Amino acid sequence: MTDRLHLPAGRNGAVAGRAGFLPAADHGRPPHPDDLALAVAGRRLLTGADGRFPRIGELPGTLDWVPVGTLDGVPAWAAEVADDTALNGRWRGWRGLAAELPATWADLAGRALAVVTWRRTHRWCGACRAELTDVPGETARRCPACGLTTFLPLSVAVLVAITRPGPAGGPGELLLVRHAYGPTELWALVAGFVEAGESLEAAAHREVAEEVGLTIGRPTYVDSQPWAMSGPGTLLAGFTATVSDLAAEPEVDPRELTEARWFPVDALPAELPPAYSLSRWLVDAVAGGGPR
Known part of the structure; x- marks a missing residue:
């Protein structure tokens, strides 16, 4: 838990301030010119010259705005834009x-991407093929013919920072891996999606066994993060765990990984995940507090 494994100061501030963003499916009124506007084109969002999101009044009134939440009490809306050249500004990925x-702001952007993508890909009933309609006050769509209701899906993935005590009383060690896909140059953590009918802890045990052939003790939950890079509606859950056999060496699954290696926590490689990622928060927390 976070009282046993302290996160970096910057992350603690982000947690405390996260109440500034609240998801919402209904603002109880139409868009106001001063509301935040998140225009989405594919997997990119429009920002102004200051790098922030524009206001509703700054964009064309023909866009079909849907509520996505509030940021520091200001309602935020999202709309799909078919032609990104029609709007002035800078289009940026998440x-x-x-x-x-x-x-x-990143959490709000991720929700806007998720809602817009889900609405575009869930227009028709999967049971009877009728066109779906919005459910008032919810992020859901319902079939007027057969009553099937579809909600915005949520996919959960686990990250596991695996540690072991260092040799001869030296610094502890952290297992880092290189994936066979994505940013392959980075040293990251064992990770994978939770399957239906599986707990978070069971998923952590399974992914560690599948990817590096190790067994771990009971995983300790540390933190979570919405993660728009893995597709709409992805939530990451981060854990730390100590390897059960302290002498065991990883055996990688070549379909998932290219390499796995133990590193002393005071001599980690430079090629680590970006500072805004849960993976990096876990690495930094272990490096700062030692293995748990």
Whole structure:
């Protein structure tokens, strides 16, 4: 828990300030010119010259705005834009936004991407093929013919920072891996999606066994993060765990990983995940507090 494994100061501030963003499916009124506007084109969002999101009044009145939440009490709306050349500004991916903006802004951007993508890909009933309609006050769509209701899906993935005590009383060690896909140059953590019918802890045990052939003790939950890079509606849950056999060496699954290696926590490689990611928060927390 976070009282046993302290997160970096910057992350603690982000947690405390996260109440500034609240998801919402209904603002109880139409968009106001001073409300926040999140225009979405594919997987990119529009920002102004200051790097922040524009206001409703700054964009064309023909866009179909849907509520996505509030930021510091200001209602925020999202709309899909078919042609990004029709709007002036800078179109940016979520990774760039998360690297520069506060965590609350990144969370809002991720929700806007999720809602817009889900609405575009869930127009028709999967049971009877009728066109779906919005459910007032909820992020859901319902079939007027057969009553099937579809909610915005949420996919959960676990990250596991695996540790072991260092040899001869030296610094503890952290297991880092290189994935066979995505940013392959980075040293990251064992990770994977939770399957239906599986607990978070069971998923952590399974992913560690599958990817590096190790067994771990009971995982300790540390923190979570909405993660728009893995697709709409992805939530990461981070854990630390100590390897059960202290002498065991990892055996990688070549379909998932290219390499796995123990590193002393005081001599970690430079090629680590970005500072805004849960993976990096876990790495930094272990490096700062030692293995738990």
